Amino acid sequence: MTEPLTPNQGYLTEERLMIRDLARDFTRNEVLPAANRLDPEHGTIPPELITKMADLGLFGITVPEDEGGQGLGAFEYCLVAEELARGWMSVASLIARGNGTFYKEGLRKDHPRRQELLSRSASGDMLVAYALSEPNTGSDLSSIACRAVKDGEDWLISGQKYWCTFADGADAILVFARTSPPPAADKRHLGISAFLVEKPRGELPANCSGAPIPKIGYFGWNTFELSFDGCRVPARAMIGDEGKAFYMMAAGLETARAHTAARSIGLAQGALDDAIAYARDRRQFAVPIAEFQAIRFKIATMATKIEAARQLLYHVCTQIDLGRRCDTESSMVKYFASEIAEEVTSESLQIHGGAGYTKLFAVERHWRDARLTKIFEGTSEIQQRIISDNLLGRSEIDKQIARNAYSKTYG
Incomplete structure (x- = not known):
């Protein structure tokens, strides 16, 4: 270690x-x-x-x-x-x-x-896809509708899942499903269990159908909408305690957010590298465009934002590895890094000019993928909510929304 x-x-x-x-x-x-x-x-x-x-x-x-x-x-x-x-x-x-x-x-x-x-x-023999989100459930994972019911010693999973990347290529899909209703409006996270649904690589599980979602980026693998219809799994497929999978998911979120921040920083750094190389090579008015102050200042600003995000990431990772709680800081780095990733990749594309709007340069890939970092693993708005809740306390409006959702679903 x-x-x-x-x-x-x-x-x-x-x-x-x-x-x-x-x-x-x-x-x-x-x-x-x-x-x-x-x-x-x-x-x-x-x-x-x-x-x-x-x-x-x-x-x-x-x-x-x-x-x-x-x-x-x-x-x-x-x-x-x-x-x-x-x-x-x-x-x-x-x-x-x-x-x-x-x-x-x-x-x-x-x-x-x-x-x-x-x-x-x-x-690398057990690569896992994650089935958390649903067509009507994104950031509010405590409201998932997918169900798992007991059938003898087995469980039968039924329901819809969305945004399940690598569902076909993985060796298993970790499916989050509700196994019992929540006991109260403020405990909607209880009653959710996790099942490791193992399957052959390159296929979907039995009694599970799906189709790839057409995306504008994040290529290299497919992202699926899945439909489980009585997908049978043995009791040993349940990972963690029954009804408490939300805690399992939450325990890994700090590292997951840091990982997304790292990906964001990598995209931004790749775009900066490309912008510097292009600015040195591209000539206008008989000189490289790297000689123009407008371009030089853009690059200086891009590099500063990347380094600020990177140093915050190093701090967050250190806190995680020391076993210290840092849910606020991990949300901060995920939020900040993903925001600057979109800014930096966009500026890099601008430096490339018309060439950046073609598929002849990698910057357009970085730009498309950076846009996604503000959405997955919790949107920028969700990160802002977590940060503000931790600083100010949860708002009364949010509490009322939770009560209304519980009452509408469970009466």
């Missing part, structure tokens, strides 16, 4: 620099060429690239060493994610399908499948 940082040690230890540089070289040599080739034609991440990621241990960064992983923390996880996102955000997102993300929180030390599932996750 990485030793906790001392005040005079700094964030980037020699070990972390080696990890960062390894991920940077892999991105330059493997990820970026694949992205430049496949993203314009909406192709999928090649299986051989996934195998190379597994060989490097990228799916086991945060899995404990005694359970098959590298035993590292959120800091190293986000270092790698940032570098991968500089090439292709979809690949940076793929590492979250390993690392035991989310369901690791539901596997107590005495869980009979802990060793098996985490070991397979670390090796």
Whole structure:
């Protein structure tokens, strides 16, 4: 395990620099060429690239060493994610399908499948898609309508799920479904359970149908709308305690938000790199446009915003790895990094001029993907709500909305 940082040690230890540089070289040599080739034609991440990621241990960064992983923390996880996102955000997102993300929180030390599932996750043999959102439920996950009912020793899952990325390519889908009604309006998060629905890679589970959602970006894999119709799973498929999956999900949100911030920063850095290279190469009025103050100041502002986001991310990751609660700060970094990612990628496209509005340069990919970071893993508005609630207390309006929703659904 990485030793906790001392005040005079700094964030980037020699070990972390080696990890960062390894991920940077892999991105330059493997990820970026694949992205430049496949993203314009909406192709999928090649299986051989996934195998190379597994060989490097990228799916086991945060899995404990005694359970098959590298035993590292959120800091190293986000270092790698940032570098991968500089090439292709979809690949940076793929590492979250390993690392035991989310369901690791539901596997107590005495869980009979802990060793098996985490070991397979670390090796890249158990890549998991997440089925949380629904057609009418996005940020308010306590209002999910998908149901799981007991049938002998099994469970039958029925309902709709939306925004399930990698549902076809994963080895399992972690489905959040309601197994009992909530006891009160202020406890709507109770009664939700999580099921690891295992399946062959390249297929959907039995009694589950779906179709890819047409997207404007985030290519490299498919994002599905799913319909479960009596999908049967054994009792051992339940991960964590019955009715308490919301806590399992919430426990992993700080790292998930940091991961999204890292991806945002990687996109912004990739766009900045491209803007600098283009500004040095592109000539107007007989000089490189990098000589013009308007361009130079744009680049200075872009670089400053990226570094500010990166340093906040380093702080948040350190707090996570020290076991300190930082839900406010993780929302701050997710919010800030995703906002500056859209700004920086847009400015980079502007520096490219008309060339930036073509598929001949990677900046348009960074721009499209950066726009998504303000939406998934909790929108910017949701992050602002979390931050303001933690600073000011939850508003009475929100409490009344929750009571009304409960009364309408459960009477």
